[in-house]
Amino acid sequence: MRSAFEDWLRAHGWKILATSCIHSCADIEAWHPDGARLLVEVQADTGADTLGPDLDTAYGRLLRRMDDVPSSRYAMVVPEGAVAAARQVTWRVRQLLRTDLYAVDRAGAVRRIEG
Numbered sequence: 001m002r003s004a005f006e007d008w009l010r011a012h013g014w015k016i017l018a019t020s021c022i023h024s025c026a027d028i029e030a031w032h033p034d035g036a037r038l039l040v041e042v043q044a045d046t047g048a049d050t051l052g053p054d055l056d057t058a059y060g061r062l063l064r065r066m067d068d069v070p071s072s073r074y075a076m077v078v079p080e081g082a083v084a085a086a087r088q089v090t091w092r093v094r095q096l097l098r099t100d101l102y103a104v105d106r107a108g109a110v111r112r113i114e115g
Contacts, residue, residue, distance in 0.1 A: 002027060002042045004108035005077045014038065026065055027077075037072045039065050043086070045079040055085055062099060074099040080106070083113055091115045 006016050006028060014030040028040035041058040045051075055078070062074050078086045080103045087101065094101060101113040 001044060001077065001079065001104045001108075004104050005040065005042060005102065005110055007108075008110040009038070026061075035071050037069070038075060039072070040075045040077055042077045043079075043082065045081065051082055051085050052088075055082065055088075059089055063097070066097065072098065075102055076100075077102045077104060077110075079104060087113065 009016060009028070009030050014032050017029040017031065019025055019029075026039040027042040028038070030038045030040070032038070039062065041062050043055055043058045046054050055076075058076060062076065066072070066074065074097065076086055076099060078101070083101070083103050089099075102110055103113055104110050
């Protein structure tokens with residue numbers, strides 16, 4: 001799932017940074033030629049029993065990495081089957097936190113979740 005999203009980012013002009021931090025890194029850090037920075041948490045499919053708490057943890061990791069730089073954006077990437085659970089953080093809250101939600105299906109297709 002991570003590699004599918006990285007490929008999608010590259011296809012949309014993003015440059016993926018190599019992991020250079022030792023502790024508390026985002027799963028993906030990318031920069032766009034327009035100056036935007038994107039920090040991404042990728043939530044793998046861990047099974048229905050742990051999905052809610054795992055998503056809570058992933059959102060928490062993103063929250064800890066947030067800054068007040070206007071060009072910084074954030075993204076949560078989930079398996080297609082986890083979209084409903086990930087949308088429990090409402091669109092309005094995600095909008096205020098500059099956080100986009102993406103789904104990756106089993107074939108590796110990526111889609112941005114609106115609303």
